[in-house]
Amino acid sequence: MEGANTAITTTRLADYQPPVYRVEQVTLDVDIHPGQTRVTSELQLQHNPDSDQPAGELVLNGEALVIESLNLDGETLTQDSYHYDGHLLTVRDLPAQCVLTSVVTIEPEKNTALEGLYQSNGMVCTQCEAEGFRRITFFPDRPDVLARFTTTVHADKATYPLLLSNGNPVDWGEEGTRHWVTWDDPFPKPCYLFALVAGDLACLEDSFNTASGRPVALRLYAEHRDLDKLDHAMQSLKNAMRWDEQTYGREYDLDIYMIVAVSHFNMGAMENKGLNIFNTACVLAHPDTTTDAGFQRVESVVAHEYFHNWSGNRVTCRDWFQLSLKEGFTVFRDQSFSADMNSAAVKRVEDVDFLVNHQFPEDQGPMAHPVRPAEYQKIDNFYTLTIYEKGAEIVRMQYNLLGPEAFRRASDRYFEQFDGQAVTCDDFVACMEAESGLDLSQFKRWYSQAGTPVLTVTDEYHEGQYTLHVRQHTPATPGQPDKAPLVIPVKLALLDSNGQAVAMDEQGNRETVVIVDQSEQSFRFAVPEAVTPSLLRGFSAPVVLDYPYTEAQLATLLAHDSDGYCRWNAAQRLYFSALDRLVGDPGQAQSEALALKPVLERVIERAKEDPAQAALLLTLPTEVALGDRHSPLDPRAVHQARRALTGALGQVLEEQWQAQQQAWQRQDFSMEGDAIGGRQMRLLALGYLAAAGSAGVTETVGELFGHPLCMTEELGALRLLVHHGLPGADQALADFAARWQGEALVMDQWFAVQATCPGEDTVSVASALLDHPAFEWTLPNRVRALVGTLVNANPVAFHAADGQGYRFFCEALARLDAINPQVAARLANGAARLRRLEPQRQAMLEKGLQGVQQKASANLSEVLSRILTDRS
Ligand code: ARG
Numbered sequence: 001m002e003g004a005n006t007a008i009t010t011t012r013l014a015d016y017q018p019p020v021y022r023v024e025q026v027t028l029d030v031d032i033h034p035g036q037t038r039v040t041s042e043l044q045l046q047h048n049p050d051s052d053q054p055a056g057e058l059v060l061n062g063e064a065l066v067i068e069s070l071n072l073d074g075e076t077l078t079q080d081s082y083h084y085d086g087h088l089l090t091v092r093d094l095p096a097q098c099v100l101t102s103v104v105t106i107e108p109e110k111n112t113a114l115e116g117l118y119q120s121n122g123m124v125c126t127q128c129e130a131e132g133f134r135r136i137t138f139f140p141d142r143p144d145v146l147a148r149f150t151t152t153v154h155a156d157k158a159t160y161p162l163l164l165s166n167g168n169p170v171d172w173g174e175e176g177t178r179h180w181v182t183w184d185d186p187f188p189k190p191c192y193l194f195a196l197v198a199g200d201l202a203c204l205e206d207s208f209n210t211a212s213g214r215p216v217a218l219r220l221y222a223e224h225r226d227l228d229k230l231d232h233a234m235q236s237l238k239n240a241m242r243w244d245e246q247t248y249g250r251e252y253d254l255d256i257y258m259i260v261a262v263s264h265f266n267m268g269a270m271e272n273k274g275l276n277i278f279n280t281a282c283v284l285a286h287p288d289t290t291t292d293a294g295f296q297r298v299e300s301v302v303a304h305e306y307f308h309n310w311s312g313n314r315v316t317c318r319d320w321f322q323l324s325l326k327e328g329f330t331v332f333r334d335q336s337f338s339a340d341m342n343s344a345a346v347k348r349v350e351d352v353d354f355l356v357n358h359q360f361p362e363d364q365g366p367m368a369h370p371v372r373p374a375e376y377q378k379i380d381n382f383y384t385l386t387i388y389e390k391g392a393e394i395v396r397m398q399y400n401l402l403g404p405e406a407f408r409r410a411s412d413r414y415f416e417q418f419d420g421q422a423v424t425c426d427d428f429v430a431c432m433e434a435e436s437g438l439d440l441s442q443f444k445r446w447y448s449q450a451g452t453p454v455l456t457v458t459d460e461y462h463e464g465q466y467t468l469h470v471r472q473h474t475p476a477t478p479g480q481p482d483k484a485p486l487v488i489p490v491k492l493a494l495l496d497s498n499g500q501a502v503a504m505d506e507q508g509n510r511e512t513v514v515i516v517d518q519s520e521q522s523f524r525f526a527v528p529e530a531v532t533p534s535l536l537r538g539f540s541a542p543v544v545l546d547y548p549y550t551e552a553q554l555a556t557l558l559a560h561d562s563d564g565y566c567r568w569n570a571a572q573r574l575y576f577s578a579l580d581r582l583v584g585d586p587g588q589a590q591s592e593a594l595a596l597k598p599v600l601e602r603v604i605e606r607a608k609e610d611p612a613q614a615a616l617l618l619t620l621p622t623e624v625a626l627g628d629r630h631s632p633l634d635p636r637a638v639h640q641a642r643r644a645l646t647g648a649l650g651q652v653l654e655e656q657w658q659a660q661q662q663a664w665q666r667q668d669f670s671m672e673g674d675a676i677g678g679r680q681m682r683l684l685a686l687g688y689l690a691a692a693g694s695a696g697v698t699e700t701v702g703e704l705f706g707h708p709l710c711m712t713e714e715l716g717a718l719r720l721l722v723h724h725g726l727p728g729a730d731q732a733l734a735d736f737a738a739r740w741q742g743e744a745l746v747m748d749q750w751f752a753v754q755a756t757c758p759g760e761d762t763v764s765v766a767s768a769l770l771d772h773p774a775f776e777w778t779l780p781n782r783v784r785a786l787v788g789t790l791v792n793a794n795p796v797a798f799h800a801a802d803g804q805g806y807r808f809f810c811e812a813l814a815r816l817d818a819i820n821p822q823v824a825a826r827l828a829n830g831a832a833r834l835r836r837l838e839p840q841r842q843a844m845l846e847k848g849l850q851g852v853q854q855k856a857s858a859n860l861s862e863v864l865s866r867i868l869t870d871r872s
């Protein structure tokens with residue numbers, strides 16, 4: 001267990017050294033027994049000619065392993081020829097080539113950190129990325145050591161009828177009540193891609209023929225009760241396999257592809273070679289128990305992990321500073337896949353919404369770090385939105401700069417040139433340069449410079465000449481006071497007074513891209529009249545755009561722009577300016593709503609074209625996003641402003657909302673795009689009506705809750721009942737819990753609905769729920785559902801004036817840290833806005849965090865100290 005005083009070490013990119021020894025082959029034997037698992041590992045070691053260190057000394061990682069024996073080339077090692085301090089094993093006097101065998105014992109049953117080998121609902125499974133393999137056996141636990149793995153698993157037949165590892169099963173047998181299987185993975189891989197599963201699981205089997213005609217067995221495993229929830233993941237997997245062949249020319253390379261669903265999981269899923277391990281929340285789906293958003297998440301995560309087989313596994317990272325090499329690229333790939341499977345315009349807006357509302361705050365707060373960080377304490381803390389989502393935007397910008405054909409040539413070159421190697425972000429960009437002839441040296445600052453650039457744009461029109469004046473500035477971030485200009489591609493169009501895009505050049509193009517690469521630049525266009533600029537189309541760069549749009553211009557963009565992102569952004573700007581005025585003055589909500597009415601009417605009228613897009617356009621910014629615009633944060637005023645505007649919009653557009661909620665009512669369940677969008681629109685309309693206290697809404701929502709077609713409707717109705725305090729809410733919560741007590745993922749939603757109910761009283765509700773029999777500290781999904789959602793999505797509760805939200809949070813942090821440091825550290829990010837609070841709240845939260853810090857694990861301590869030392 002991690003604890004106070006764990007030595008904190010900083011790892012630096014600048015200190016990278018190649019490994020002194022390579023591991024050619026590792027032969028593992030994992031013998032699972034109740035209470036104790038014995039791991040025997042045989043490493044065939046070879047001195048690395050690329051290292052400037054001589055052969056002789058080898059340092060292996062090994063976390064809290066109990067050594068039974070160590071043996072070098074058949075000779076038992078005596079205590080004076082090695083040293084083990086509980087973290088590192090140093091062996092001296094090694095020849096350049098040798099075989100090191102270790103026998104250690106570990107205790108998966110006691111592993112609540114869910115890193116290494118651990119138990120979940122009776123099965124045994126692994127999570128090795130980033131540094132979990134060292135909790136299983138001694139190894140050079142770094143991604144640039146690629147080895148061939150042969151793994152034998154032994155266990156009791158009855159408890160663990162299924163024994164899995166990477167690659168193909170090559171041998172198996174029985175020994176009385178026990179049995180064993182040997183797996184061989186022909187592809188050399190870093191140990192973070194190792195996986196092992198032992199359990200009694202149900203399997204959904206299918207097959208896939210690759211483009212070159214090789215059959216692949218597809219096996220999805222889950223607990224028996226969940227066998228009926230695997231079809232969607234299977235379909236998503238097959239779609240992803242086909243898509244990667246067609247879009248990137250990438251085929252699958254083993255005979256078997258397996259996914260195992262696990263209830264206890266720190267993150268979303270893991271791309272272990274041939275044996276993915278998934279959080280149940282990212283793989284199980286059934287319309288009765290899973291919302292539409294849940295279905296989409298499964299599709300994208302299944303694809304993401306599959307795509308890693310090339311972007312991550314065949315070509316991996318040299319060191320963890322390059323994490324975004326695989327994660328940013330793979331997120332870009334999964335985003336493109338989902339866009340192709342569903343509505344591309346809606347998907348882009350959803351992704352941008354997520355980025356600006358979650359990654360931007362990270363990039364503007366104490367946790368800001370470059371996409372390729374220069375240093376870290378715990379790498380687990382760097383599985384961030386910046387590495388993943390901003391990293392994906394950086395790849396997307398390169399895609400747009402190169403165009404689809406050159407990008408494809410560059411990705412082919414990348415996969416071919418570096419197949420089987422561990423490489424860097426520079427290697428990736430070099431391929432982009434080689435195939436395009438572009439010089440991306442300045443562009444590469446996106447990898448090394450943290451913070452969100454602000455693009456300040458003004459314009460002028462004189463006699464046929466329209467000029468855009470652009471300034472870029474990236475505010476300071478921790479450790480990076482001065483910023484250099486980035487390469488910012490700005491895609492734009494110019495709209496005339498009817499909202500039509502005008503021709504911008506002699507060829508008659510109505511859209512163009514300008515590259516902003518200096519602190520200040522101007523761009524001229526010959527156009528016949530004064531225009532409204534449609535800027536950053538498709539969200540062509542991850543920047544904050546500062547342009548003084550008038551409300552009339554925003555109305556024009558929202559009504560006429562052909563770019564989905566720009567329409568959504570126009571709507572957000574209109575909402576923000578109304579809400580900003582209402583913070584502290586909610587009494588004006590009615591007149592703000594009346595001013596918005598004609599603009600929104602037009603959006604609602606067009607809802608039948610694309611209900612999902614309409615729902616996005618008609619959704620108000622969150623309290624968190626609104627709160628970030630007001631300093632110091634005033635959570636109550638923000639809450640009242642948003643609530644007032646929601647109610648007023650419900651009232652002034654009551655007829656339209658009524659019409660929508662009726663129009664999208666369905667008798668039969670469907671997963672078609674319009675059916676999903678229709679459910680979004682209907683629930684949104686009901687939300688506005690509920691906020692307005694519209695007559696009959698309680699009955700309509702109650703009816704929906706009682707007779708839902710699917711979980712989206714059932715949960716949507718429950719949320720409306722609870723969040724609007726409608727009559728029957730308590731009964732509905734009780735009925736829901738009784739109905740779904742056996743479905744863990746549905747119960748997570750039940751906790752989350754209550755924890756996100758806006759209001760200070762929610763803190764006492766949530767505190768009481770900690771004692772609910774279904775609440776478990778050892779189940780990360782449950783902790784996130786109850787504690788994480790309150791902290792991150794219910795600011796008026798979290799920042800309750802009397803500090804009870806902070807007490808709830810700090811107690812949870814301390815309690816969780818003793819069980820699972822990784823999840824605790826992630827949760828601690830909820831305090832990142834500490835310095836934006838007014839003095840009283842700030843003092844209360846600071847004191848609480850300092851108390852937690854005293855006993856914090858290394859993971860949690862890194863996050864807390866960054867937050868506590870923030871002086872922004
Ligand atoms: N590589 C995984 C992914 O697909 C993330 C796993 C990281 N897990 C961890 N505990 N750090 O995104």
Ligand code: ZN
Nearest residue numbers: 304308327330
């Ligand atoms: Zn990933």
